[in-house]
Each structure stands twice: as C-alpha cells, then as structure tokens.
Amino acid sequence: MDADPPIDPKDDPRSVDDLFNAALCEPDEDLAWDAVMALHWRGTREILDRATALATSVCPLERRVGAEVLGQLGCPARTFPDEARDILARMLETETNADALKAAIIAMSHQDGTEGRRATLAFREHPDPEVRWAVVxxxxxxxxxxxxxxxxxxxxxxxxxVRDWSTFGLGAQTDVDTAEVRAALVARLDDEDAPTRGEALDGLARRNDPAVPSILRERLSRADPDQFEVEAAGELGDPEFLPLLLALRSAGWPGPSWALDGAIAACAPAPMDTPPARPRP
Structure with a gap:
C-alpha cells in the first residue's frame, strides 16, 4: 500500500499544541522537522512566545527546538524578525549544549543582516565538528x-x-576572487577527501585560474575522472577538452550523463553561422 503523500507545511491541519509536541517528541527526525516547518509557516505571536520559552528552557532539547522554530518564523515572509534575532543572539552568548548551539547558529544563518552571523565566528574552533559545520x-x-x-x-x-562545505562556500557560493581565496582553494586540490578536492577544483575553474587546465588535462585522461572534474571542464568551456570528454562518453563514463553532456556542449566550438542562401538568378 502506498504511503500517504507528505503534508504541505502551510496546509498542516494539526493544532499548535500537536505541532510542538511532534517537534519535541517525534523520534523520526524528518517527521519532527515537518512539524517545525508547519510552525514556521504559521508564524504567529503564540508560536513566537512558545518558541521563546523553549529557547530559554533548562532542557537542551527544548532549547534546540526553540531555536529551530525561531530560525525561519513566518516563512516565507518573516514575522517578528527582530524578536527572533535577539533571542538567538542571547542563545549564542549563553548556550553550552552542542546540539542546541548548532541549531542556534543555523537559525542565525537564516536572519537578515550580518552582525548575527558575524557572532557565529566565535565558535569556529568549537570542539564539536557539527557546531563548526554550522558556522560554515x-x-x-x-x-x-x-x-x-x-x-x-x-x-x-x-x-x-567542514572542509568540504567551507571549500564549497569559498568556491561556489561567493564571487570573491582574491589571492587568499585562490590560495585556499589550491591548498585543497590534494585533500584526502574527494568532495573537498572537487569543490576546490570547481571554485578555481569558476575563476579561470591558470592552474586548472593542466590539472584537468591530466585528470580527464584517466579512466575514472569524477563528476567535479567533468563539470570543471564545462566551467572553462575550452575546446581543448572536447576530445577527452568525447572519449569518456565513448568509454561509457559511469557518472551522470547530464554532467558529461553539459561539459561537452560547453566545450564544443560554436557552430558556424549558416551562409546566406544563394539568390535565384
């Protein structure tokens, strides 16, 4: 029997009590988050007050859920943004539980302005990697x-x-192009973590870094280049990579066909203009 389709959060029929109970007590994380999203959509003063009470609770689980609700309260048009931001800022000053702190940092990442996000830098050396990931x-x-x-x-x-997502943040989520950013990306090209290596290469390709073509020539000549390397060739769009990409297609490259097809299209020479038709005598 097919499972019931998920409820659209803006149409969730449950009461506020039921939604908070599910957010706090539901063992399935996805179902618990469904309840949080429904609370986001309603975004009422009652929900703000109840989330605030949770955020200041003695129970770490309650503080975590309070932060999760405050993070996107009133989605998509935010309600009570100043109140939510102030409560989250106080949590950043006092929170000691890693799970609740992670939730508060993520919630702050959804707020307008930058000062709240800047405050999260204080946790970039936190012993819990999940907290450092939240800072990213x-x-x-x-x-x-x-x-x-x-x-x-x-x-x-x-x-x-943490390295993977911060490299992605530097390479793909900002257009900042400085010597320091490029040096940070170059330093990750030989990272032991494959996704981190790929994000570094992609970020350098986006910036047309002169180190990328020689790296790609070597990596695309292998039998098993990864998706990042294929996509980086597409970022550069240099016809010199076309024979290597076509060879991968002929060899049945196991990666996603859309990535290879896109890179081939980007590297293919522009078609010649159609010559004008010869006029009739």
Whole structure:
C-alpha cells in the first residue's frame, strides 16, 4: 500500500499544541522537522512566545527546538524578525549544549543582516565538528572580508565535512576572487577527501585560474575522472577538452550523463553561422 503523500507545511491541519509536541517528541527526525516547518509557516505571536520559552528552557532539547522554530518564523515572509534575532543572539552568548548551539547558529544563518552571523565566528574552533559545520553555513554566501577569512580558516579544519562545505562556500557560493581565496582553494586540490578536492577544483575553474587546465588535462585522461572534474571542464568551456570528454562518453563514463553532456556542449566550438542562401538568378 502506498504511503500517504507528505503534508504541505502551510496546509498542516494539526493544532499548535500537536505541532510542538511532534517537534519535541517525534523520534523520526524528518517527521519532527515537518512539524517545525508547519510552525514556521504559521508564524504567529503564540508560536513566537512558545518558541521563546523553549529557547530559554533548562532542557537542551527544548532549547534546540526553540531555536529551530525561531530560525525561519513566518516563512516565507518573516514575522517578528527582530524578536527572533535577539533571542538567538542571547542563545549564542549563553548556550553550552552542542546540539542546541548548532541549531542556534543555523537559525542565525537564516536572519537578515550580518552582525548575527558575524557572532557565529566565535565558535569556529568549537570542539564539536557539527557546531563548526554550522558556522560554515552561517558564513557561506557572504562576501564580507571577515566571513571569507572565517571560511578560509575552516577550509583547513580537521573534519572532512567542514572542509568540504567551507571549500564549497569559498568556491561556489561567493564571487570573491582574491589571492587568499585562490590560495585556499589550491591548498585543497590534494585533500584526502574527494568532495573537498572537487569543490576546490570547481571554485578555481569558476575563476579561470591558470592552474586548472593542466590539472584537468591530466585528470580527464584517466579512466575514472569524477563528476567535479567533468563539470570543471564545462566551467572553462575550452575546446581543448572536447576530445577527452568525447572519449569518456565513448568509454561509457559511469557518472551522470547530464554532467558529461553539459561539459561537452560547453566545450564544443560554436557552430558556424549558416551562409546566406544563394539568390535565384
């Protein structure tokens, strides 16, 4: 028997009590988050007050859920943004539980303005990698020098997931192109973590870095280049890569066909203009 389709959060028929109970007590994380999203959509004063009470609770689980609700309250048009931001800022000053702190940092990443996100830099050396990963989310998409410096530092993190996402933040989620950003991306080209290596290469390709073509020539000549390397060739769009890409297609490259097809199209020479028709005598 087919499972029931998920309920659209804006149409969830449950009461506010039922939604908060599910957010706090549902063991399935996806179902618990469904309840949180429904609370986001309603975004009423009652929900703000109840989330605020949870955010200041003595129970870490309640503080985590309070932060999750406050993070996107009133989605898509935010309600009570100043109140939510102030409560989250206080959590950043006092929170000691890693799960609740991660939730508060992620919630702050959804707020307007940058000062709240800047405050998350204080946790870039937190012992829990999940907290450091949350800091990456708060800094990504920002172009301010302090955010870029934070991402560069986190791109050297001991945790591969933190390195991967901070390298993605530097390479793909900002257009900032400085010597420091390029050096940080180059430093990750030989990372032991494959996704991190790929994000570094993609970020350099987006910036047309002169080191990329020789790297791609070598990697696309292998039997098993990864998707990042194929996509980086598409970013450059250089016809010199076309024979290598076509050879991968002929060899049955196991990666996604859309990535290879896109790279081939990007590297193919532009078609010649159709010559004008010869006039009739």
């Amino acid at each position: 989310q708060a800094l990504s998409t920002l172009g301010e020098p302090w955010a870029i410096a934070g991402l560069i530092e986190l791109s050297r993190d001991s945790d591969p997931r």
